[in-house]
Amino acid sequence: MGLFDFFRKKNSSEVAMDRLKLLLVSDRANCSPEIMEKMKNDIIQVISKYMEIDLEGLEIQITQTESDGNNGSVPALCANIPITGMKGSGR
Amino acid sequence: MSEVIVITSGKGGVGKTTSTANIGTGLAKLGKKVALIDTDIGLRNLDVVMGLENRIVYNLVDVVEGNCRLNQALIKDKRYPELCLLPSAQTRDKTSVTPEQMKKLTTELRESFDYILLDCPAGIEQGFKNAIAGADRALIVTTPEVSAIRDADRIIGLLEANELKRHDLIVNRLRMDMVKRGDMMSIDNVVDILAINLIGAVPDDEGIVVSTNQGEPLVGNNTLAGQAYLNICKRIKGEEVPFLDLESGTGFMNKLKNLFRRG
Numbered sequence: 001m002g003l004f005d006f007f008r009k010k011n012s013s014e015v016a017m018d019r020l021k022l023l024l025v026s027d028r029a030n031c032s033p034e035i036m037e038k039m040k041n042d043i044i045q046v047i048s049k050y051m052e053i054d055l056e057g058l059e060i061q062i063t064q065t066e067s068d069g070n071n072g073s074v075p076a077l078c079a080n081i082p083i084t085g086m087k088g089s090g091r
Numbered sequence: 092m093s094e095v096i097v098i099t100s101g102k103g104g105v106g107k108t109t110s111t112a113n114i115g116t117g118l119a120k121l122g123k124k125v126a127l128i129d130t131d132i133g134l135r136n137l138d139v140v141m142g143l144e145n146r147i148v149y150n151l152v153d154v155v156e157g158n159c160r161l162n163q164a165l166i167k168d169k170r171y172p173e174l175c176l177l178p179s180a181q182t183r184d185k186t187s188v189t190p191e192q193m194k195k196l197t198t199e200l201r202e203s204f205d206y207i208l209l210d211c212p213a214g215i216e217q218g219f220k221n222a223i224a225g226a227d228r229a230l231i232v233t234t235p236e237v238s239a240i241r242d243a244d245r246i247i248g249l250l251e252a253n254e255l256k257r258h259d260l261i262v263n264r265l266r267m268d269m270v271k272r273g274d275m276m277s278i279d280n281v282v283d284i285l286a287i288n289l290i291g292a293v294p295d296d297e298g299i300v301v302s303t304n305q306g307e308p309l310v311g312n313n314t315l316a317g318q319a320y321l322n323i324c325k326r327i328k329g330e331e332v333p334f335l336d337l338e339s340g341t342g343f344m345n346k347l348k349n350l351f352r353r354g
Contacts, residue, residue: 011273013280016237020284023237024244 029062036060047081054082093201096208096327097226099250101242103213105234106263109299109308110320111210112140114230117310117324119174123205126165128196129179130222131212132187138178142306143168152180155192161199170307175204185217190224197225206327215249223250228257230290234264235276244285259290261323266295267338291323294337 010018026033040060047053058081065076098111108131115127129137132152138144149164154177161177168174180187200207209226212218223229229250233243243260250258262281269275278292296316302309310320315337322332 013235013270013273013276016276017280017284020237020240023241024284027241027244028248 025062031062036062043079043081050087051083052085052087054084057082093205093207094228094327095197095201095226096206096228096230097211097222097255098208098230098232099211099219099222099246100213100232100239101215101246102233102239105232105239106261106293107213107232108136108140108210109303110230110232110261110263110293111137111208113308113310113317113320114324114327115174115206115208116141116168116171116308117321118206118208118327119168119171120311120321121324121328122173123328124173124203126175126177126200126204126207128177128200128207128209130188130193130209130218132179132218133181133184134212135179135181137210138166138176139306140303141168141176141308143176143178144306147178150178150180151196152183152187154196155188161196185212185221188221190220193221194225215245219246219249223253223255226255228259229255230259230261231285231287232261232263233281233285235262235270235278235281240276240281240284247285247287259288260285261290262292264295265292265337271338289334290326291319292334292337293319293323 026036040058043060044053044055044058058079060077060079063076063078065078098107098114100107108129111127115125119125127137127141128151129135130151131137135150138147143166146166149159151164153159154161154164165175165177168176197207197209209222211222231243231246231250233239247258250256260282262278265278266275270277278289282289294315296309296314298309298312298314298316308320309317310324311317315335319335319337322335325332
């Protein structure tokens, strides 16, 4: 990446790639955006019982991961939840 | 050992029929005995792309229903004595044939042909199920577009669910000038996303339109698309063939330009 690429608009093939990757994740998982949204809210509820989390920075998505044993790459639910503090730890 | 290969894509208009015609003709040129089956009942097209539309007497549904013998329905291509076409029926629909009947038909054809190619209809319904029923392997045709790749991904999933594990990808209608400017996904992009083996990449070529106009597949001739299809045929046979440099045209001026570019 060159210095000026920061200011560059993404070209259309990169846009296509990004859109496709997201699209195929939900297609392959057979999991609609509504279900993902519900799941996200449930996860927030559970985690919030124990930790303070940054809702803005929270991200969950289905990706591919290499499984240890059997059949190479499998779908995985990947949650990135920034913790801002522990509840009741007194700090 | 004969092989039954289904050519499929999910999305329509990406080049299944053109690919079937060219790969079938190419394999025949390489000395193999080839039968082409048009499984797109109700919308038959392989016959016109092959230039054999005037010679149809019986069709796929006639064979399945027992109105004629298989040999009566097979049209011999006079240009290649080892190449035959079983046309589809135009006035019937996909439910006229069952997957079991297709299996039986392909089994029968295995006795007299090296390769049996099935041109699959667009979609994932009955026609698709019929086409894949008797197949040993699949060629998935896609173009470097979001919609075609999405459908190809779905097809790959369905093939795997149907225990058809041998499948290879053909990326069709590539425009290297657009890829270079970043306005079209590259071969590598498409292969990365779909994560299956690439068996060939075919450039967008005016020659395809001309050859379809004339009813004569261009495989093997002096166009980039013709060479790309011939290479696919060789790879199907198991040969290792390096991928074409699609950026260079085959014309003299292009070669000259490349010489300077490389130099």
